[in-house]
Amino acid sequence: MNKIVIGLGFGDEGKGSVVDYLCSKNPDSLVIRFCGGPQAGHTVYYEDKNHVFSNFGSGTFRNVPTYWNCSCLVDPIGLDNEYEILAFKSPPPIIYINEDCPIITPLDMTANQINESQLHHGSCGIGIGQTRQRNEDGCYLKFKDLYNPKILRLKYQAIKEYYRFDNRIDIFKQYDKDFFKHVEYITKNKNIIKGHPEPPYKHDTYIYEGSQGLLLSENIGFFPHSTKGHVDTTNITINETYDDLYLVTRAYQTRHGNGPMTNEEIPHNIQDNPYESNKKNDWQGEFRCSLLDLDLLEYAINSDGQIKHCENKTLVITCLDLIKNEYRFTYKDKIICCNDETDFIEKIADILKIKEVLTNNSPFSSTFVLSNKYYEI
Numbered sequence: 272m273n274k275i276v277i278g279l280g281f282g283d284e285g286k287g288s289v290v291d292y293l294c295s296k297n298p299d300s301l302v303i304r305f306c307g308g309p310q311a312g313h314t315v316y317y318e319d320k321n322h323v324f325s326n327f328g329s330g331t332f333r334n335v336p337t338y339w340n341c342s343c344l345v346d347p348i349g350l351d352n353e354y355e356i357l358a359f360k361s362p363p364p365i366i367y368i369n370e371d372c373p374i375i376t377p378l379d380m381t382a383n384q385i386n387e388s389q390l391h392h393g394s395c396g397i398g399i400g401q402t403r404q405r406n407e408d409g410c411y412l413k414f415k416d417l418y419n420p421k422i423l424r425l426k427y428q429a430i431k432e433y434y435r436f437d438n439r440i441d442i443f444k445q446y447d448k449d450f451f452k453h454v455e456y457i458t459k460n461k462n463i464i465k466g467h468p469e470p471p472y473k474h475d476t477y478i479y480e481g482s483q484g485l486l487l488s489e490n491i492g493f494f495p496h497s498t499k500g501h502v503d504t505t506n507i508t509i510n511e512t513y514d515d516l517y518l519v520t521r522a523y524q525t526r527h528g529n530g531p532m533t534n535e536e537i538p539h540n541i542q543d544n545p546y547e548s549n550k551k552n553d554w555q556g557e558f559r560c561s562l563l564d565l566d567l568l569e570y571a572i573n574s575d576g577q578i579k580h581c582e583n584k585t586l587v588i589t590c591l592d593l594i595k596n597e598y599r600f601t602y603k604d605k606i607i608c609c610n611d612e613t614d615f616i617e618k619i620a621d622i623l624k625i626k627e628v629l630t631n632n633s634p635f636s637s638t639f640v641l642s643n644k645y646y647e648i
Contacts, residue, residue: 272297272476274515275507277578278484279568281526283558284519285589285631287313287329290480292629292636293517294330297476301468302328302337305506307482307498308344308375310399314546316634320360326350327357327364328480335478336365338468339372342506344402345414346375351453354463367464370415375402376427377446378434400499405433415465417454479507485571496530504577516578517629519587520568522594522615524561534561534601542593546634565602565622572623585641586625588616592632616642 274293278284290313294300304311313324317332326349328337339345345368357364379398386401410433412426427450457463468474481502486492488502523541526532541560573579591612598609602622609615620628620642628642 272514273479274476274517275479275481275504276517276519277481277503279486279518279520279571280484280524281486281530281532282483283312283525283527284484284521285587286481286519287315287324288589288631288634288636288639289517289519289587289629290329290478291315291317291332292639293476293478294333294335295636297478298333298335299474300330300335300476300478301474302330302335303477303479304328304337304339304343304482305479306342306500306502308397308399308402309346309349310397310498311482313480313482314634315636316546317636321634322357322360324353326353327366328478330478331357331364332361334362336367336468338367339369340506340508341369341371342501343369343372344375344399345372346380346397347417347457348377348449348453349397350463351456351460354460363462365462365464367466367468368414369467370413370465372414373402373406374412374414374417375399376412376430377450378430379405381446382434403499405430408433418458418465423451423454485574486567491571491574493531496528503575507577514583516581516584517587518572518578518584518625519589520563521590522563522588523590523597524563524567526559528557532559532561533564533567535559537562537601537606539599540594540597542595544590544593562606563600563619565600565607565619566604569623584625585627585629586620586623587629587631588619589631591630 276286276289276293278286290302294302309325311325313329315322315324315329315332320332322332324331328335331337354364375398379401382401383398410429412430416422416426483498483502485502487498489499490501491503492498523539524532524534539560539562598611598615600607600619607618609618616628616630629639630642631639
């Protein structure tokens with residue numbers, strides 16, 4: 272069975288809690304990351320623990336392993352650091368990484384941060400776009416290369432020459448040292464495994480965990496404030512049908528950093544989220560909120576053929592607890608006022624033509640509620 276979790280907006284929709292919820296219902300699962308990389312910030316609250324998952328799947332607290340397909344980018348330093356943190360919070364996590372995954376180096380991150388300081392596109396500053404561009408230009412470093420020290424050093428030097436960083440200040444020598452130290456730890460870690468799970472299809476359920484949101488996908492979003500890569504279903508390669516598709520949005524619109532976002536001129540009473548984990552940073556900028564815009568969600572759904580025509584769609588609305596007495600959204604450039612939470616959910620489901628809705632009013636996945644079917648085809 273295949274369950275796919277995709278954000279409908281500009282990211283930060285609550286995909287991590289949805290994956291955790293699905294893993295609680297399907298304990299014999301494998302979480303598959305199919306897009307993006309360590310820029311994911313998927314927050315999960317489980318019992319007395321919480322964590323912002325970047326490299327590991329959001330089912331990790333439930334002992335569900337993770338697999339990264341070849342579309343995902345790997346940051347060895349971030350991967351090793353997160354493993355050490357998780358090993359203290361739960362049983363040591365297990366992750367399988369496709370050997371062809373591109374590698375992010377400190378040089379890619381530095382180039383990203385230099386560009387972002389000048390262009391202000393809203394990048395996370397961890398080298399995603401620069402790494403993809405470097406690969407498109409033919410300067411490759413893949414996960415399998417980490418296991419061959421001679422090849423690794425030759426390719427790392429080629430990346431230095433690609434960026435012409437050879438004559439920069441001594442800080443890059445420290446970057447080099449840290450990078451190779453973490454690579455060594457990764458290649459010796461028995462829980463970080465190169466290749467597919469063995470056997471590759473032994474689990475009852477495969478939960479595909481998306482990163483960011485459809486409105487940031489390079490083929491859907493608004494250039495140049497979009498990610499270099501596919502956030503939609505392009506990178507999902509499964510032979511079977513999509514058994515269940517979960518499309519996630521907060522009860523209001525969010526965007527972290529620069530780029531277009533509607534409804535910011537409309538006054539609102541959206542409450543501050545005390546559990547917010549994705550706050551202002553030096554590269555992305557401010558975390559912004561406004562009323563939910565159904566025109567954008569409708570556009571996102573219709574921009575991906577697999578999503579548009581999937582019959583088993585579930586709309587997921589998170590953070591309902593933060594819009595008390597604020598049951599409004601916009602559609603066709605009009606403000607739609609709703610009587611209460613139920614009316615709010617019903618109207619959204621009807622406009623988006625989605626049969627059932629999964630809602631949540633806390634950061635804990637245990638409080639998800641599956642609605643009755645609101646929209647009847």
